[in-house]
Amino acid sequence: MASTFKGLPIALNLPQFENHEKQEGKYTTCYMCACRCGIKVTVEDNEVRFIQGNKNHPVNKGVLCAKGNAGIMKQKSPAKLQQPMMRKKGSERGTGEFEPVSWDVALDYLSERLEKIRNTDPKKLAFFTGRDQMQALSGLWAQQYGTINWAAHGGFCSVNMAAAGLYSIGHAFWEFGDPDWDNTKYFMLWGVAEDHASNPIKIGLEKIKRRGAKFVSINPVRTGYQAIADEWVPIKPGTDAILALSMIHVLMKNDLFDWEYLVRYTNSPYLVYNTPGESTDGLICRDAEGNPQSWDLEKEALVDGSLPEIKPALFGEYTSADGKALKTVFTLLAERYLDDQYSPAEASKVCGVAADDIERMALEMAHVAFEETIEINCEWTDWAGRKHDKFIGRPVSMHAMRGISAHSNGFQACRAIHLLQIMLGSVDVPGGHLAKPPFPKHIVPPIKPAKPTSPGQPLNSPPLGFPTCPEDLVIDDDGKPLRIDKAYSWDAPIANHGLMHMVITNAVKGDPYPIDTLIIFMANMSWNSTMNTSSVRDMLTEKDESGEKDENGDYKYKLPFLVVADAFHSEMTAFADLILPDTTYLERYDTISILDRPISEPHAVCDAIRAPVIEPDRDVRPWQEVLVDLATRLKFPAFTKEDGSPKYEGYNDFVINYEKAPGLGFLAGWRGEDGSKSLRGEPNQNQWQDYIDNECFFEHKLPKEHHYYRFANKGYLEFAKESGFIGSSKPIIMELYSESLQKFRLAGQGLYDGPQPKNDYDKHRMVTYFDPLPDYYEPLEQQATSSTEYPFFAITQRPMMMYHSWDSQNAWLRQILAQNYMYMNRQKAEEMGIVDLSWIWVESENGKIRVQVKLMEGVESNTIWTWNAIGKQRGAWGLDPTANESNDGFLLNHLISEHLPSKSADRAVTNSDPITGQAAWYDLQVKIYPAAAGETGTWPTFDTIKPMPGAEKPVSKLQYQTHKAVGLHRSMRDILTRGKTKRDDS
């Protein structure tokens, strides 16, 4: 065939390698992790030939990570569930005795059971979803069912990041915001354990490295992204807040902060009552209409602090109209952080970062922010109608994730990082940290978590929301939690994502009450997504020996009925009473909705769909189709016409025609009857096809004047209101000082005019942790653990070639990583006489594990770490029982208790952030010691899970190809001349 190479004609005698006539390129959205990149899938005879990044897609711009490239092996996994299953009558839960049932039998049984619960006490159904990318639907389903016991996995993932962002800047890291990769000159990456995001971070890092921007990484471990950092700062886990606050101390000492930015866009000049012991203490002084008060320097009077053109004092002490002492927010900040306890010398003792380095990094960032300011010429109009001719940028940006999030002080640590960004004037400005639509939102979004439930009725608001005061807690009149996970109780008042990690423990212990049915979607709560794995597994089979017996004469399980919906056979499905098999991501329709977890870019509103690229070969159904089916059977009002007939024919029909508010639906693109409208418009019956025709994504690019300062950008705010992103086009005022937190603190002090905690422990938590200013405190578990006895921090990292893709233990990816080791600092190990690749015991207050150790340089001396979720139960995920994952790999989870050490409280209290309920995975402290001679192999291990009836048998040899190879041949002449003669045809 005649060919060209990069435009040059080359005559080559090449065969046709691919029969393109037999192939079809189809677009959809990846689901190998949570990034939701666009992919083009080449299909040949209903088999996948090749998956590549979609070059037009806003998220990944053509590239694709290792996981995305391994999609074929997810599709070929022998662990795929084949059909609905019920636990065999008379068999014990967890023994893997299942019998296939039809979908009709499964759904008839389930809907009958669910109807009974709904008509008696709907909160006896708990519905928790794992890596759910359609929370807008599952949340709506729970609301319509009428149970408050719904949440997704955010409570054990990253709620600290989302909550800290939404309570400070109105957006957050990752899904709600991104560094301005194209303009930033200084990038600080905090605690990213190679987790979110995948491709976008790699694309961004390359951009900044190419431009010569500086990349600083704060992380106890140097792998992955940290490998290419210009500076690696091995911090002690859980101490990031003090590092951030110490840098703020340095900025303050040097009078280095963006004065105008603070005055105009934050609550810095607001006046706060300084009335200790009174109910007003720490609240913002407001006029009769509720407007915050500031001191006007020209008028020398109190004024409405929300007005434009006032000249508010940033510093000072004033007096309210009724004679009470007031201070500006920024005065409180300065008083706090100028204190010597935040000096680099003092902070260094806590976080282990050298004092000189703390000072230098702060001053480097100040140099970039204030001496290398960017100006982008562009006319824009601010919230008060004033025209500006440029955007001023402070090109310092940051990103933070797991290492901040997974500590019980993570909410405040993340707030401290945002405060540092705000001090530098670098939020939503060129080169800084940019919001991604529909963010920023007003602080905080005006949605309150649902509280009352009543039989047969939907909830009057969504199960999850944003409390701003103790009245918003979901507790009864005695102060007891109403939710099964105790979210929005005194244990975790701002638990915006729920506490999925507590559901099984609480339900089995009947604390706060027993439930009837638990539905789990796509979460491995009996293995790597739970704390205290061994005990939780025992709980799942605990029977109530004081209760009634079932029809076989056996005591009932304390958790009576467990439904698992998933595409793969896991450690979790093994405990199910009913398994509803899902499709794979290549087999179904999905929406990646703005109503849910958006995939927007900073300068474009985006959403996307999945469309099936291959036909399922099993008796499986998409879970969202099952949800719509159940909603219809149970006659939820939103799914039922007035005459009682179903409103929607199925999921696809629902997505097109459901309107959250007039003109607003799950998909923002191609709205309006003829598909001509964007963001808002009537339902379009051709909407799915319109998406498919546009490679399965929608991108609404923002005009240049809406690119920055969106918290105060009139044009953008009006657009956002019209598009349903925010309820008002008023400016979004960033909150350095959180009055919401102060209200909880007042409640703890007994000064709040409203609900107050009753016992000393809760009072102490409110007073200590609900600090209206971000601050550092030692993580809770560590406060109660002896650092002498347990001197090491133990954490996990996410291998970037597997993060979020470990659900199928992919045949290609596991060749890269099938066993995790416990990594430790080489010098430290040598001091302790621990030898590379030897077996050691790692012991916490909760238990011990035996693991193989590997020594390395790139880890902080007092930290040990391992890759998360590599260890598997024998026989799970379609793996052979001899697989390395089950015999040499391990979980750290066994060492982590879901409760704080018992000496902490008079009752069992979740091992979580006391503000948000975020699971405190990384607070773990351990001791390590060599295993005895002959002690090898991972411990503990568990019985081998039986294969599902009808499961594919794992093969011992895999030779995947979609067509027979078309080979190239060397001519005999070329051989004889040893390649020294030109080919005849060249």
Added chain:
Amino acid sequence: MKLGLVVDLDTCVGCNACAVACKQWNTSGTTGPLTDLEPYGKDPTGVWFNRIRNYELGDYPDNKTVHFPMSCMHCEDAACVTVCPTGASYKREEDGIVLVDQDKCMGCNLCAWACPYGARELDPEEGVMKKCTLCVDRIYDEALPEDERQPACVMTCPAHARFFGDFDDPNSEVSRLSRERGGEHLMPELGYKPVNTYLPPRNKPNIPTYKNETNPIEKVKDWVNRLVAR
């Protein structure tokens, strides 16, 4: 033409995207399948044309982590070709790609011993040697859009740490990058004249610290309010 790859060690984060993209494309490619043994069992192994090695340099805390992708260097004087007893291994005259004629290879493994880069992998099931083809079945395929006529590893790399092109053309991206960034050949002292180059990590940017001319603030009263209109 002298086709080859440039790998930028300054931006490679060791994510393995290139390795898996290669596996995915080539298992259905011209020398496929790329057999996997015990894919779900103990010690899974398979044929890969591209593997990522990881190294640490220096002692803590002055250590650096380097991710180092390794595949065939398409040497100008390839030892693997020289030693091949059947003539199955050859270097294409027209573009310099080193290939193995799958029908002529008898799987004797001599070439793998000769290759100092560990770039060749014997498919134990098929009994033949396999290796990077520079996606010869992509780069000339006119049915593909022109910008996709690249090796799968280059197209997919999220950190854009991989480049493909003609080293004979001084104006090509690979030549320019190698020249400007000091691209290095791996173990040139062995004399096989590897074509691929590696770009070393860039020097750290030097960011000055802000120089404050005034006395440090000691207490809140040291600040004087400024008139800033909200």
